[in-house]
Amino acid sequence: xxxxxxxxxxxxxxxxxxxxxxxxxxxxxxxxxxxxxxxxxxxxxxxxxxxxxxxxxxxxxxxxxxxxxxxxxxxxxxxxxxxxxxxxxxxxxxxxxxxxxxxxxxxxxxxxxxxxxxxxxxxxxxxxxxxxxxxxxxxxxxxxxxxxxxxxxxxxxxxxxxxxxxxxxxxxxxxxxxxxxxxxxxxxxxxxxxxxxx
Numbered sequence: 729x730x731x732x733x734x735x736x737x738x739x740x741x742x743x744x745x746x747x748x749x750x751x752x753x754x755x756x757x758x759x760x761x762x763x764x765x766x767x768x769x770x771x772x773x774x775x776x777x778x779x780x781x782x783x784x785x786x787x788x789x790x791x792x793x794x795x796x797x798x799x800x801x802x803x804x805x806x807x808x809x810x811x812x813x814x815x816x817x818x819x820x821x822x823x824x825x826x827x828x829x830x831x832x833x834x835x836x837x838x839x840x841x842x843x844x845x846x847x848x849x850x851x852x853x854x855x856x857x858x859x860x861x862x863x864x865x866x867x868x869x870x871x872x873x874x875x876x877x878x879x880x881x882x883x884x885x886x887x888x889x890x891x892x893x894x895x896x897x898x899x900x901x902x903x904x905x906x907x908x909x910x911x912x913x914x915x916x917x918x919x920x921x922x923x924x925x926x
Contacts, residue, residue, distance in 0.1 A: 736816050739813045752773055833892035870893055876889045900920055
């Protein structure tokens with residue numbers, strides 16, 4: 729039990745790494761929260777600083793989700809621990825860094841179930857290529873559970889597989905810290921479907 733808590737706590741700490749802020753500050757000396765769409769994530773870095781910087785941040789955030797869970801798995805952790813370790817960095821990215829957690833969730837899902845994520849990830853990549861990144865992410869996140877059920881994964885594995893998508897939905901509906909909560913259905917739909925705060 730104490731070893732599992734150490735794995736989860738370490739993974740949460742890794743998720744607190746503000747990749748976008750560090751890269752933007754290092755490469756351009758700017759505060760990424762004050763430019764573009766104001767979100768501390770790879771998409772905003774790509775928009776403001778270009779593809780290479782955006783890919784660097786995406787890679788760092790994917791690694792935040794993938795590496796801790798994979799290390800836990802290789803270290804002999806059980807399914808519950810691996811699931812919790814996979815979800816912890818994304819939760820930290822959303823609650824501490826203030827991001828949406830999509831790239832970290834991608835890494836988490838690959839660590840939890842690589843074959844299922846390859847299927848869901850294909851849709852995410854295709855949607856992004858044709859200009860529908862926010863929609864592709866949400867459909868990939870929500871589609872992972874049915875994919876895993878079709879692949880006959882156990883119920884508990886399904887629970888851990890659906891948590892990253894649930895966190896993404898929460899982060900989107902919550903909105904950025906400077907806009908706060910809302911009950912307006914149109915605003916909530918924009919947040920959910922196109923990842924825009926208004």
